[in-house]
Amino acid sequence: MRVEHQISLSPFTTFGVEARAKRLVRLESREDLEALRTVREKDEPLLIIGAGSNILFTKDFDGLVALNRITGVEELPRGDAGEYRFRAGSGENWSPLVSRMTESGHPGLENLVLIPGSVGGAAVQNIGAYGIEAAERIDAVEIFDLESGEFRTLSTEECDFGYRSSVFKSEEGKNWVIVSVTFRLPNEKDWTPVTGYKGLSAALEGKEVTPRSVLVAVEALRRSKLPDPKEFGNAGSFFKNPVVPELQARALLEDYPQLVAYPLGGRRTKLAAGWLIDAAGFRGRVLGNAAVWDRQALVLVNRGGATGKEVKALCDEVIHAVNAKFGIELTPEVEIL
Numbered sequence: 001m002r003v004e005h006q007i008s009l010s011p012f013t014t015f016g017v018e019a020r021a022k023r024l025v026r027l028e029s030r031e032d033l034e035a036l037r038t039v040r041e042k043d044e045p046l047l048i049i050g051a052g053s054n055i056l057f058t059k060d061f062d063g064l065v066a067l068n069r070i071t072g073v074e075e076l077p078r079g080d081a082g083e084y085r086f087r088a089g090s091g092e093n094w095s096p097l098v099s100r101m102t103e104s105g106h107p108g109l110e111n112l113v114l115i116p117g118s119v120g121g122a123a124v125q126n127i128g129a130y131g132i133e134a135a136e137r138i139d140a141v142e143i144f145d146l147e148s149g150e151f152r153t154l155s156t157e158e159c160d161f162g163y164r165s166s167v168f169k170s171e172e173g174k175n176w177v178i179v180s181v182t183f184r185l186p187n188e189k190d191w192t193p194v195t196g197y198k199g200l201s202a203a204l205e206g207k208e209v210t211p212r213s214v215l216v217a218v219e220a221l222r223r224s225k226l227p228d229p230k231e232f233g234n235a236g237s238f239f240k241n242p243v244v245p246e247l248q249a250r251a252l253l254e255d256y257p258q259l260v261a262y263p264l265g266g267r268r269t270k271l272a273a274g275w276l277i278d279a280a281g282f283r284g285r286v287l288g289n290a291a292v293w294d295r296q297a298l299v300l301v302n303r304g305g306a307t308g309k310e311v312k313a314l315c316d317e318v319i320h321a322v323n324a325k326f327g328i329e330l331t332p333e334v335e336i337l
């Protein structure tokens, strides 16, 4: 395994801010995972990077970065109810995989198209969009335990998936590298479209609803709203949508009837963080070379040459402004390092 030194990380994250890794390796096979244990020095900080689409570096990484490029897709025997099952290497590129599955007649992931990232990152983050979360389609996750050197398969229960969270973000999970993810997609005959999300149903009005038409509609919606990281570095939604007690949401709705809120059950309500940021006057706000995206206030962008510190400073300003106006503390969805 080749170790590179003092490597720029800007090509390896979608924010594209400058930061250096003290040491860097590439993982291309299961054997490389075992080699990683040997290469890693005692107590050396380790960071696995998939596609780097959920990371913001605010300083150099004083440790070992492992770029995950473990690929491969393998069809598995169908489930008892005829579900289509397959296993994907954690370094597979997520969105092309979604397109490939949909186009080849295996629906179930179409709402999650065009989310940048790797298969491993999708599991860590339990990505979600347009009414679907990855966890709903995951059957099992194979990990490599860096401490014991063993491969192990976790059930979805053990993965402890939640809203943009999983066991892989816990202290225990930090010792694991996700090697592959097994998916279970609904039997083609049982496929039901998930189109309840605002915007998606409107985009499909008057059209035949098929897995492909949903895929195409989601692609168009995402392209119209989100900046392309190749043009403006970003990591998608910078903040999580806050979940508040129903009573607090009701009080806010009295003062702000346009507030976008989704009742969750259990007397809790999810609020649209983008709406809160917009209403706090931050849509389009510029700070140095960082900015709040003017078409979707939930996204912070690198306008070119931004530093991670600049983006973080803007993030802090947004949190402060939303808290001052609404009494709600936003939390970043992006991992800030």
Ligand SMILES: Cc1cc2nc3c(=O)[nH]c(=O)nc-3n(C[C@H](O)[C@H](O)[C@H](O)COP(=O)(O)OP(=O)(O)OC[C@H]3O[C@@H](n4cnc5c(N)ncnc54)[C@H](O)[C@@H]3O)c2cc1C
Pocket: 014, 047, 048, 049, 050, 051, 052, 053, 054, 055, 068, 090, 091, 114, 115, 116, 117, 118, 119, 120, 121, 122, 123, 124, 125, 126, 127, 128, 129, 168, 176, 177, 178, 179, 226, 227, 228, 229, 234, 235, 236, 237, 335
């Ligand atoms: C334009 C844009 C739009 C986006 N839209 C959405 C959206 O709609 N919904 C959504 O949920 N997210 C969205 N995101 C965020 C991002 O795409 C997801 O979080 C993605 O799944 C991250 O995957 P990654 O491979 O890039 O992870 P990285 O950024 O590389 O890593 C993220 C974290 O996961 C860990 N990790 C990655 N791979 C492994 C592995 N194999 N084993 C162990 N740990 C690992 C890393 O160490 C890090 O802690 C968007 C991002 C962008 C840039």
